[in-house]
Amino acid sequence: MSKEDKYTIEKITYLKKWTDHLFSFRITRNEAFKFIPGQFARLGVVGLNNELVWRPYSIVSADYDEELEFYSIIVPDGEFTQRLKDLNVGDSIYVDKTNYGLLTxxxxxxxxxxxxxxxxxxxxxxxxxxxxxxxxxxxxxxxxxxxxxxxxxxxxxxxxxxxxxxxxxxxxxxxxxxxxxxxxxxxxxxxxxxxxxxxxxxxxxxxxxxxxxxxxxxxxxxxxxxxxxxxxxxxxxxxxxxxxxxxxxxxxxxxxxx
Ligand SMILES: Cc1cc2nc3c(=O)[nH]c(=O)nc-3n(C[C@H](O)[C@H](O)[C@H](O)COP(=O)(O)OP(=O)(O)OC[C@H]3O[C@@H](n4cnc5c(N)ncnc54)[C@H](O)[C@@H]3O)c2cc1C
Ligand SMILES: NC(=O)c1ccc[n+]([C@@H]2O[C@H](COP(=O)([O-])OP(=O)(O)OC[C@H]3O[C@@H](n4cnc5c(N)ncnc54)[C@H](OP(=O)(O)O)[C@@H]3O)[C@@H](O)[C@H]2O)c1
Incomplete structure (x- = not known):
């Protein structure tokens, strides 16, 4: 399986800032992406050296929603969130095709x-x-x-x-x-x-x-x-x-x- 078979590339559709270090965002959902409420997705952003940086993120959305919502902290010096925080609506984000987690x-x-x-x-x-x-x-x-x-x-x-x-x-x-x-x-x-x-x-x-x-x-x-x-x-x-x-x-x- 090639790397590309493991993820899809989605778009950010919505951003909401709660505080200086907390925000929520929504992304498009590939129609094949399924999850059980309580599970997490693995999200990827392009890091400093052009490599993909991946982190687990719990899904906020209902399992029937058309998009996927997430709620994130911004960690000072955090490899992932320092990239994530600069993304805007329309920008790409990588989503592992597999759903994960046992908090169900x-x-x-x-x-x-x-x-x-x-x-x-x-x-x-x-x-x-x-x-x-x-x-x-x-x-x-x-x-x-x-x-x-x-x-x-x-x-x-x-x-x-x-x-x-x-x-x-x-x-x-x-x-x-x-x-x-x-x-x-x-x-x-x-x-x-x-x-x-x-x-x-x-x-x-x-x-x-x-x-x-x-x-x-x-x-x-x-x-x-x-x-x-x-x-x-x-x-x-x-x-x-x-x-x-x-x-x-x-x-x-x-x-x-x-
Ligand atoms: C199963 C799972 C689900 C997760 N779901 C979410 C989620 O829904 N929302 C989210 O913001 N993060 C979530 N995380 C944490 C997330 O994966 C990253 O750790 C976070 O995005 C920070 O990434 P980073 O590379 O910037 O910093 P990292 O290098 O990953 O973390 C650096 C330090 O920041 C602190 N930190 C990391 N995440 C958090 C956090 N969420 N709240 C407070 N302090 C933190 C810790 O002290 C950590 O050692 C989840 C982690 C796991 C294992
Ligand atoms: N303005 C800022 O820059 C800013 C603001 C907030 C957070 N941060 C940083 O962001 C990081 C995460 O902050 P966060 O507030 O999201 O997460 P957090 O530190 O996990 O705190 C969230 C809540 O959990 C409580 N908590 C923490 N440790 C606990 C424990 N061992 N047992 C029971 N409850 C506990 C906290 O209470 P306590 O208040 O008693 O710890 C707080 O009410 C921290 O490293 C923090 O320094 C920065």
Whole structure:
């Protein structure tokens, strides 16, 4: 197989700047590109020496969308994002033809409540999951937790709140979606203040919602900062939750971003 058989070349169609170091973008979607909500694509940009630089990016879009949306940080000196940030609408971006990732709800069996715990850009795959009609049929509650430093980094609020009034989703979502915003470096603009890890360890998150995370009821997906992912997984493991595997279904699925 030649290199060209492994990827398609797509075009940027839309850019949205959230802050100096956070933005979203959409690209054309090759009709053969399929994914399961929660998965990531591998994106390529032309690097300094004309070679392609590839990075994994969670897909924000619904699986039925015509385009693919992504939500990105800009890392100072980051090989990929320092190229990506300079691209404009109409510019090319490379997309690996394969879809990747195990942060998908099909890893779980049963369960009443689906917890989606994210920091920073780790919110991205959970938006795609919210667009998945089957999760709304499957779960009684879906609790989306997004933790950021400052309130301008609590992005996609309008889109998430829009599910409550959305023509096709509102009836499914209205008694089920619980959206919790957390901030760690500002004390206005959130539902709770503090890190996900601390608020789970001290039970403040569950007390606030009056819902407990239990082995029987809960399925938990965790995405973003690797230390947060690791520590949250360990705190929940002490309560008996286990990582879900194909051979042995459990209660947690995780994804580290770096
Ligand atoms: C499965 C998977 C999915 C990912 N999805 C996304 C996504 O949807 N959006 C996104 O912005 N990034 C995502 N990433 C991270 C992304 O692949 C790159 O690391 C990121 O674009 C930075 O690339 P870079 O070359 O500029 O810097 P890199 O050399 O890749 O990273 C340099 C450093 O920047 C920091 N860093 C990297 N990514 C992030 C981040 N997302 N948030 C905070 N700090 C970071 C880390 O300290 C890292 O060591 C994902 C990573 C994985 C493994
Ligand atoms: N203006 C700027 O240039 C600017 C602004 C923001 C970020 N950055 C840089 O960008 C990088 C990524 O920033 P980010 O905010 O997207 O991602 P991040 O550092 O992963 O932080 C996102 C959220 O996760 C929390 N968090 C971090 N580590 C955690 C842990 N071990 N356990 C539980 N929660 C944890 C943070 O809380 P805490 O606040 O308590 O860490 C924050 O609320 C950082 O290296 C940062 O220096 C730059």
């Amino acid at each position: 709800t099909d890893r779980f069996e049963n369960g009443n409540n689906l917890w989606l715990l994210s920091t920073g850009t780790g919110l991205a795959p959970f938006i795609s999951i919210l667009y998945d009609f089957s999760v709304w049929e499957q779960y009684e509650k879906i609790i989306l937790v997004h933790c950021a430093r400052t309130k301008d980094e609590l992005v996609y609020q309008e889109l998430i709140n829009g599910f409550y009034t959305h023509e096709y989703y509102c009836d499914l979502v209205k008694d089920k979606l619980i959206y919790v915003k957390l901030l760690t470096r500002e004390n206005q603009g959130a539902d709770l203040y503090g890190r996900i890890t601390d608020l789970i360890a001290n039970k403040k998150l569950e007390d606030f919602l009056n819902i407990s995370i239990t082995v029987e009821n809960s399925r938990v997906m965790i995405c973003g900062n690797p230390q947060m992912v690791d520590d949250t997984r360990k705190i929940l493991a002490e309560r008996g939750l286990t990582i879900s595997r194909r051979s042995k279904p459990g209660n947690m699925a995780v994804e580290n971003y770096w």
